[in-house]
Amino acid sequence: MAGPTTAERGKRQQESSGPPSARRLGRARLRTIVILAVAAVLLGAGVTWLLYGSTWLRVEHVSVSGTDVLTPDEVRDAAAVPVGAPMISVDTDGIEARLRQKLPRIDTVDVVRSWPHGIGLKVTERTPVxxxxxxxxxxxxxxxxxxxxxxxxxxxxxxxxxxxxxxxxxxxxxxxxxxxxxxxxxxxxxxxxxxxxxxxxxxxxxxxxxxxxxxxxxxxxxxxxxxxxxxxxxxxxxxxxxxxxxxxxxxxxxxxxxxxxxxx
Missing domain, CATH: 3.40.50 (Rossmann fold)
Incomplete structure (x- = not known):
């Protein structure tokens, strides 16, 4: 039985390898994917360093509002906000729990991050009846x-x-x-x-x-x-x-x- 002719062999090779433009497009897409992946890794590393490792986004001051009988210093002392710590790592729920435990006069407190360097403590005191x-x-x-x-x-x-x-x-x-x-x-x-x-x-x-x-x-x-x-x-x-x-x-x-x- 005769084998495939030269024309048939050429056609099969062309079908398996595809046109030159398609191969170039495939390689370009691969390069793009690799570049985007590397960029994403670098961006993630940069953001992590910015939030946790740099000195740019750290707690520098704590503001207090809403006090009546209590003083802002009393609230700041009870809150024990870690000044100098990265803003992103501040445990706002923990601060709220400490304030309510140490200062029962506080009814509600909202602990908010005031980027880039502040923590705000918005206090509502209990009213005696x-x-x-x-x-x-x-x-x-x-x-x-x-x-x-x-x-x-x-x-x-x-x-x-x-x-x-x-x-x-x-x-x-x-x-x-x-x-x-x-x-x-x-x-x-x-x-x-x-x-x-x-x-x-x-x-x-x-x-x-x-x-x-x-x-x-x-x-x-x-x-x-x-x-x-x-x-x-x-x-x-x-x-x-x-x-x-x-x-x-x-x-x-x-x-x-x-x-x-x-x-x-």
Whole structure:
């Protein structure tokens, strides 16, 4: 059997090797891929060095905003931001955790990188709504019931708790059913629900039982609040009642749908 002719052999060789232009294009593509890969490696190495190895992007200063009672220096000391460390390596979650642990007065804190050299600490402090007497000192409690600080002087416009639960009658029943901690939480809830104008004038929140919570204002006026339930409705009723009877000395919003006032 005769083998392939010269023409057939040439055709097969041409089909296997392809045209010269195709071979050149393949080699160019390969070079391009190699060049891009090398460039990507070099770029990655450069970025890594810039972020971690260079002196250009390192922590140089820490700013603090939002403080009221706390001082910026107290916040900076508690945060313990590693000045001089690469910006990218700063553990912002760790800083937040340290601040909340060391300074319970802080409610929220936002730790942000301020490129190229700064770390910002945006602080929101807890606001006391009630004071618990602790010997000669006062423990501040926020509207969530968190006891976050003990101070020697009572802050202005924050009422103090008077827990005067009787050991007989409804007071004793409240203690057995709810316990002292629950009654304190109810008082905190009442203080947090007060209208702003009333909260500024409130001096004491007195708890006699779960259903018998009352307020004494700075000018001697009193408010019968009842239980801590329906706090927002009671706040609205009290605001309306005080506008309608500005000369009254006693207000009763224990039933918010039927508020009452008396005295003059």
């Amino acid at each position: 009630l004071l618990l007497r602790n010997g000669r000192n006062f423990t501040e409690v926020d509207r969530e019931g968190v006891r976050f600080a003990t101070v020697s002087q009572a802050p202005k416009s924050v009422p103090a708790l008077e827990l005067s639960v009787s050991r007989t009658g409804s007071g004793a029943a409240s203690l057995r059913r709810f316990g002292t901690d629950r009654l304190v939480r109810e008082a905190v809830g009442v203080a947090g629900d007060l209208p702003a104008a009333v909260a500024r004038d409130a001096r004491t929140v007195q708890v006699r039982s779960y259903d018998d919570i009352s307020l004494e204002l700075a000018d001697g006026r009193t408010v019968a609040w009842g239980s801590g339930e329906s706090g927002r409705a009671k706040a609205r009723a009290l605001t309306a009642l005080m506008k309608a009877a500005p000369g009254a000395r006693h207000f009763d919003v224990s039933v918010p749908t039927a508020p009452a006032s008396s005295g003059s």
